[in-house]
Amino acid sequence: MKRAKFKIQSSRLLLVFIVFLLFYVIYRNIASSVVLTKKDRLNIVFYSAKTVYYSLGINDVSYVIPFPADMEITVPGGYGNYRVGAIGKLVSLEKKPDIFRKAFSAATGSFVNLYFYPRQTKIYYSNQNSKATMPGWSDIFLTNTNANFIDRLLIFWQIIHIDANDHQEITDLPSVSEGQETVFDQDTFYKKYQGFFYKKTYRNLKDNVQILYTKSYQVALLLSKIIEGEGIRVVDISQSQISNLKSQNCVITYSKNALMVANDLQKFFGCEKKEGNPDVSDIIITLGNLENEWQ
Numbered sequence: 001m002k003r004a005k006f007k008i009q010s011s012r013l014l015l016v017f018i019v020f021l022l023f024y025v026i027y028r029n030i031a032s033s034v035v036l037t038k039k040d041r042l043n044i045v046f047y048s049a050k051t052v053y054y055s056l057g058i059n060d061v062s063y064v065i066p067f068p069a070d071m072e073i074t075v076p077g078g079y080g081n082y083r084v085g086a087i088g089k090l091v092s093l094e095k096k097p098d099i100f101r102k103a104f105s106a107a108t109g110s111f112v113n114l115y116f117y118p119r120q121t122k123i124y125y126s127n128q129n130s131k132a133t134m135p136g137w138s139d140i141f142l143t144n145t146n147a148n149f150i151d152r153l154l155i156f157w158q159i160i161h162i163d164a165n166d167h168q169e170i171t172d173l174p175s176v177s178e179g180q181e182t183v184f185d186q187d188t189f190y191k192k193y194q195g196f197f198y199k200k201t202y203r204n205l206k207d208n209v210q211i212l213y214t215k216s217y218q219v220a221l222l223l224s225k226i227i228e229g230e231g232i233r234v235v236d237i238s239q240s241q242i243s244n245l246k247s248q249n250c251v252i253t254y255s256k257n258a259l260m261v262a263n264d265l266q267k268f269f270g271c272e273k274k275e276g277n278p279d280v281s282d283i284i285i286t287l288g289n290l291e292n293e294w295q
Contacts, residue, residue: 040057040058040059040060040199040200040201041055041056041057041058041060041197041198041199042054042055042056042058042113042114042155042158043055043056043105043108043110043111043112043113043114043197044056044112044113044114044115044116044155045100045101045104045112045114045115045116046115046116046117046135046139047087047088047100047115047116047117047118048117048118048124048139049069049085049122049124049126050066050069051066051067051069051084051085051124052064052065052066052067052135053065053066053067053104053107053108053112054159055108055110055196055197056158056159056162057166060200061166061167061168062162062166062167062168063167063168063169063170063196063197064167064168064169064170065108065169065170065171065173066169066171067084067104067107067173067184068084068173068182069083069084069085069124069125069126070083070084070085070125070182071083071084071173071175071182071183071184072084072181072182072183072184073087073103073104073106073107073183073184073186074103074106074107074184074186075087075090075099075102075103075106076102076103076106076222076293076294076295077096077099077102077292077293077294077295078292078295079099081181081183082103084124085123085124085125086123086124087099087100087103088117088118088121088122088123088124089121089122089123091117091121092121097115097117097144097146098146100112100115100117101115101146102293102294105226106186106222106226106294107184107186107189108189108193108197108229109186109189109190109193109194109197109225109226109228109229110197110226110229110230111226111230111264111268114145114146114147114151114155115145115146116135116139116140116143116144116145116147117143117144117145118143118144119142119143119144134159134162135159137156140152140155140156140159141156170193173185173189174188174189174192190225190229194225194228194229195229195231197229197230198229198230198231199230199231200231201231202230202231202232202261203231205258205260205261206233207232207233207257207258207261207282207283208232208233208234208235208281208282208283209224209227209232209233209234209235209265209281209282209283209284209285210234210235210236210237210238210278210280210281210283210284210285211223211224211234211236211237211238211284211285211287212238212239212240212284212285212286212287213237213238213239213240213287213291214239214240214287214288214291215239215291216287216291216295217237217239219287219290219291219294219295220237220287220291221237222294223269223285223287223290223294224237227265232261232265235280235281236280236281240286248288248289249271249272249288249289250269250270250271250272250285250286250287250288250289250290251271251272251273251274251285251286251288252265252266252269252271252272252273252274252283252284252285252286253274253275253276253278253283253284253286254273254274254275254276254278254282254283254284255275255276255277255278255282255283256275257282258282258283259275261282261283262283265283265285269285269290271285271288271290
């Protein structure tokens, strides 16, 4: 009799533990959700034989950009130009999935929030059909990603409810020929589509940013394009006179009224953050190690 009661009590404790663990996992997923914390636009890359960038407007038009496998784009981090169809192999060799986020953020001039890519590493060559297709459940639930389970559910729900009239496909990607290679023309794309992927929330806040770099003006300029593409105004790019800053962690110094934008910049770039009294702008980004990471 005692043994039976012990088994019942053990079963109840196990059940309580499982329920507690389930709620804890759900809570952690909700707390770390990217989708739930986005303002009014979510940028996602689905990498495959038909790599597609989606800029999903929460209450606005969504944009779909297919990237041909044989087109080269710049991959930050000192990797130079890489064929889109080979970036997955680079990620596998370097064991750095964040390469997807940086490469397509640089290409589109926007914050790429989430990325999905196949579990099996392949190099894609075929470009017979680069027309964008909406991802299915397998592209969202059976792939590697930096999204948690709650984000997968929310993205799937949002995508299946997108009306064909609510999204615009951008297929006229500017490019230049370098020998036999077709290279994505980042500057021309930025000039043509700047402001397409911005967040109205940032525009309305009107917080502005100053960027301090040590040696690489080109990196500072690239990051300024990404930040401005989000709707955050960059008012100044200056070279710091402190020569050892490049080896230090990047730092975001912000005025008290610019906390929300500073938090979002910190999440995207992974910088340290501190409150201060910037003179030129509401926020100062001292690049530090970002000069190497985004080279």
